Amino acid sequence: MLQFILKRLGLAILVAFTVSFISFSLLFLSGDPAAALAGETASGEDIEALRRLYGFDRPMLVQYGEWLFSAMQGDFGESYYFRLPVASLIADRLSVTMILGVCGITFALLTAVPLGVIAAIRLNSIIDRVALFISVAGQAMPSFWFGLILIVVFAIQLGWLPPSGTETWRHFILPTIVLGYYAMPAIMRLTRAGMLDVLNSDYIRTARAKGANETRVLFRHALRNAIIPVVSLAAVQMGFMLGGSIVVESIFALHGAGYLAWESIARNDLPTVQALILIFSMFYIVFTFLADVLNAWLDPRMRSS
């Protein structure tokens, strides 16, 4: 088991470096970083001076090697745009994104799993239809639209919650709902499908035939097995939320890492983009790894495989 985990970890690190190298190469080809840095008002001479100053005139492999060496020591360099150390810049922004991501996935799980279970138990009932409608609406509605609707209703009309910013916990309520609602439909449908599958299986029939308590059948036997794919999905969704909460962060002016990544790409702020790609890919890898461990705990058969 330990050997398996170590192998997986080694592979994961290799994946992270491959991702960072590919993204480094692609970003480099996406436009002149010196021109992006210099801004709209700069002349050709300004751009040339910046190119020399930042060493963009050197071979790309040399630049990547230097970056990697420093990154392994925790030094991601200085943001070209903010002229601040990337590590501290990202630390500030990442905390916002982490709070949002954790709240979002918690909201999604707390609404999707019970709804999925109830929908499966009461198949084709009104509750099932309502659950499916909520899920379809969540998938169909763009986040920016839903976010603005919530702002209009809860911030402007009712005046209950602030429309944007990060000053208090109240500022996180609307973005959490929007982000969570985006992840919720897939989790709900998977829980529902998993539950339906499991409830029709032989061992559930056997448990019932043996006269087991229905609550015990549902939660001890059925849900425990139905939830396994949901764990993997939630891990992927969590990774997505950290890297892809750009729209939500933009609408609610949250200034998180997702929005920073988006803006940094547009500004060709290479050190920031590189660090964020590495961090986000590490998050994906760590969450996937944790999901595997959790699944192994839930399903003993996985431990031996």
Next chain:
Amino acid sequence: MKSTVLKSTITGLILAATSGTAWADKADDTLNVAFTKELENVDSYFNSSREGVVLQRAVWDGLIYRDPVSNEYMGNLATEWEWIDDTTIEFKLREGVKFHDGSDFSADDVVFTVNYVADEANGVKTQRNVNWMKSAEKVDDFTVRIMLKENFPAAIEFLSGPVSMYPSDYYEEAGPEGMGLKPVGTGPYKVTEVVPGQHFKLEAYDGYHDSPKGKPSIKNVDIRTIPDVNTQMAELFSGSLDLIWQVPSDQAEKLAARDEFQVSNESTMRVGYLTLDAAGRSEDSPFTDVRVRKAVNYAINRQELVDALLKGKSKVVYTPCFPSQFGCDEDAAVEYEYNPEKAKELLAEAGYEDGLTIDFYAYRDREYAEAITSYLNAVGIDTNFKMLQYSALREQNMKGETVVSFQTWGSYSINDASAMVSQFFKHGSLDYAMDDETLEYLNIADSSTDEAVRKENYTKAIERITEEAYWAPMFSYNTNYVTTNEVEYTPTADEVLRFTTVSWK
């Protein structure tokens, strides 16, 4: 088109959902403002954005001040100035001025600032703003001389704009990073809090000197970065913002229709234009033929673009500079009125009676660029529309790979033609005309200290550029400022939001 419909719907939703709101912050004398863009560094020498200019004018002062309405130069940190020779200006400095940290302003600060920013090694972001200065030297505590590298008559204009004076002792120690986090100037507002990229808090500086900028009327200014315009509008409605700017015209129109808000529109120095590859830098450029360049100029209905898309105080521009700039003689420009038939004739004469196809590049304002291509298509110039990131297009422009591109230039609010026409027609990497005659005129105009000689040569350059139709200038841009009814603000044409001129009603 889709996004416009969507934007309008969202705006409509917000408008429909709102009713009268109580504005909160007049009571605690705080003006709440939104910036759309994250500012990289508050240190004005290390950012190049419009928001940075706004903060620069609030936090720091220059030696000279130009009245944004009359364009008259007045003393600010300097009380008088004199050209000693073609490359030396002597300034008498104002006595008794104190920086926000309590230190005294003197000649040492000017000497340090100028010598620091003029040194290319220190990496000032917009080199053009400072690279005309060679050095500065102290004559006595309140007299200083700035030495220029060569004749540069626009020096006074630059000294009244982007060249701010910094406290020498503080800046020597703090550098751009420290100045970005804890800015210290002599300006009307001092900075009390900076959260990089997110939040700036300003407070009126009690010890502000008797500057032509005027003393602030509002005590606190709280600026937040809110990237989404719809969210800014929501904040405006919920009463947590008092002033937003750079509001798109369709949304501004809807806000103007409501009683709670005041919408002011003012033109900016930004000009939109097409560059045409007259020099044949790219392969097979049809624009080496003056008839094709003229055809493009005749093909576009600039007035219709202004009326339908830009609106506000935008106007048609035929010059390769903004008309208010010194030397930008509108009468010298050939005005290509909309005449598609003439455009077709010229194309036929040039051998393109069956039309031609070109790659058309743009980096912003997609709707304007697309409208322009539709005029070109109508006379037989088919376009492969290519929308690129600014940096990618800039790189291609510099390499000479774009046959035609839609560009804009804001001149950094410098009210001198050299900030635009000389930027693009002096055989630099962005010059697609490479015309020696134009270069000759501009060299004289840019280096003479005689205003009449400057004007004459800019006029000749403009005549030449427009006769040869090296560019197709289009229109000037405008900005919408939206305030609540509690706020009084009259914008100026240089697109600098001056907090000293904002007041409560």
